[in-house]
Amino acid sequence: MQEALTIGQLAARSGVAPSALRYYERLGLIRADRTGGNQRRYHRSELRRVAFIRIAQQVGVSLDEIRSALDSLPASRTPTAEDWAQLSTAWREGLTEKIRLITRLRDDLDGCIGCGCLSLRRCSLYNPGDQLANEGPGPRLTVPHPHRPSG
């Protein structure tokens, strides 16, 4: 097995610091074999897991959520393919929602902030159908809080 990676190699290849990789391992996000001298040796497939982790983080997914997703994977052998389909579907919805949010953000930029008037005094005239422009008494935002205990 000349394919095993040291932590330094995985770090270099993934762009993630060794300390972060150890941290991920403690959280159960990735795993490593050990040499006789207790040093970590990574299967090359871990590189893919790390890539997945980093990308998910970039779009605002917490390590805990990522672990949940990763936990439901081939820990044993047979992947119970239907469970994964459900997992995949759940994530798909979340990701689609993220895309919706980003698009909304971008539209805000272009439509209102982009024109220099965040104050809405004039923008509301220009964006009659805008959801966010609805600032009278009524429904409110339902965007979940990323850093709240019981959010």
Next chain:
Amino acid sequence: MQEALTIGQLAARSGVAPSALRYYERLGLIRADRTGGNQRRYHRSELRRVAFIRIAQQVGVSLDEIRSALDSLPASRTPTAEDWAQLSTAWREGLTEKIRLITRLRDDLDGCIGCGCLSLRRCSLYNPGDQLANEGPGPRLTVPHPHRPSG
């Protein structure tokens, strides 16, 4: 001016805790007028700013980046519309990149993780053109780290 909002009202309407709103103010993300008795009174347009902040956070943008964007806005009067156009463009690129990442993530889920084999032993056969499957010696990830000092 019956349109001014108390902090409690803004909190209720935006779904953001009063403590968070004060925190945002300290960071210069939002602003408030004061009553004679020193209490905050928010213009209704702040609701839109808060919405913007929350949405941006959801997709992994830091408060500091958000402030930078918001700072370049009608602090004085004339918005120097061309500067905003540049700002808007810069954000557009970042957001487009986020969408790319999310799509990649979703494809990973559907194409490889979704099938239950994150190990790539079989997936690489099914995804010959996959960028992330390139795990031999060569180029590596360039996804920036969200929580690193000099990332």
Next chain:
DNA sequence: CCTTGAGTTGAACCTCGCTTCAACTTGCAG
């Protein structure tokens, strides 16, 4: 006036996602 709920401040504290440090061990090149 008095009460009471909402608001004020600063300081302390919390979780997340790491990094840094100290003290020590492995593993490989020469």
Next chain:
DNA sequence: CTGCAAGTTGAAGCGAGGTTCAACTCAAGG
């Protein structure tokens, strides 16, 4: 076999993004 970079651990520290607390003030109804 030596030397030294690279690895190991646990504990402490850090920055972001807030929450909680104590002590106090404001605002509106009765």
